[in-house]
Amino acid sequence: MASSIKNLSDYDKTKIPNGADYNIGIVVSEWNKSITDKLLGGAIDTLKENGVKEGNITIKYVPGAFELPLGAQSMLEFKKLNGLIAIGAVIQGETKHFDYVCSGATQGIMKVMLNYNTPISFCVLTDNTIEQSQERSGGKHGNKGIECAVSLLKMIDYQSALQ
Numbered sequence: 343m344a345s346s347i348k349n350l351s352d353y354d355k356t357k358i359p360n361g362a363d364y365n366i367g368i369v370v371s372e373w374n375k376s377i378t379d380k381l382l383g384g385a386i387d388t389l390k391e392n393g394v395k396e397g398n399i400t401i402k403y404v405p406g407a408f409e410l411p412l413g414a415q416s417m418l419e420f421k422k423l424n425g426l427i428a429i430g431a432v433i434q435g436e437t438k439h440f441d442y443v444c445s446g447a448t449q450g451i452m453k454v455m456l457n458y459n460t461p462i463s464f465c466v467l468t469d470n471t472i473e474q475s476q477e478r479s480g481g482k483h484g485n486k487g488i489e490c491a492v493s494l495l496k497m498i499d500y501q502s503a504l505q
Contacts, residue, residue, distance in 0.1 A: 351484025371430035384487030411450025
């Protein structure tokens with residue numbers, strides 16, 4: 343969602359649903375903590391700016407991005423949530439490990455979302471360099487945590503409107 347042309351973290355606050363009645367879960371990878379902490383901060387600030395009460399936000403940590411699907415599934419299993427944000431950062435190394443972790447995290451999170459019929463916002467950076475991750479976690483490309491919180495609020499509202 344980040345672009346060199348536009349900072350996509352800027353959004354029209356009048357078009358975001360009020361989250362006052364929402365319970366939100368956030369699962370955060372401890373790996374690349376300097377990045378995931380910034381993404382988490384952006385997500386929390388955005389949720390609160392749009393009405394979500396601090397007491398309605400549950401945050402849990404997992405070791406890395408590969409563990410995000412199980413972390414999300416466990417949280418949905420044991421907490422009554424309207425939606426969840428999965429936060430992680432995987433940075434390309436010298437081996438194919440990057441590809442397997444990214445694929446496993448992506449497919450796993452999607453599977454949990456569909457199995458639980460609950461919106462999960464995918465806030466996992468998959469960058470080539472630490473600099474790219476910094477640019478997307480509060481740098482010149484904005485903060486993906488903000489974008490994912492906005493997306494989650496919109497998807498929760500979308501599902502609510504269908505019921």
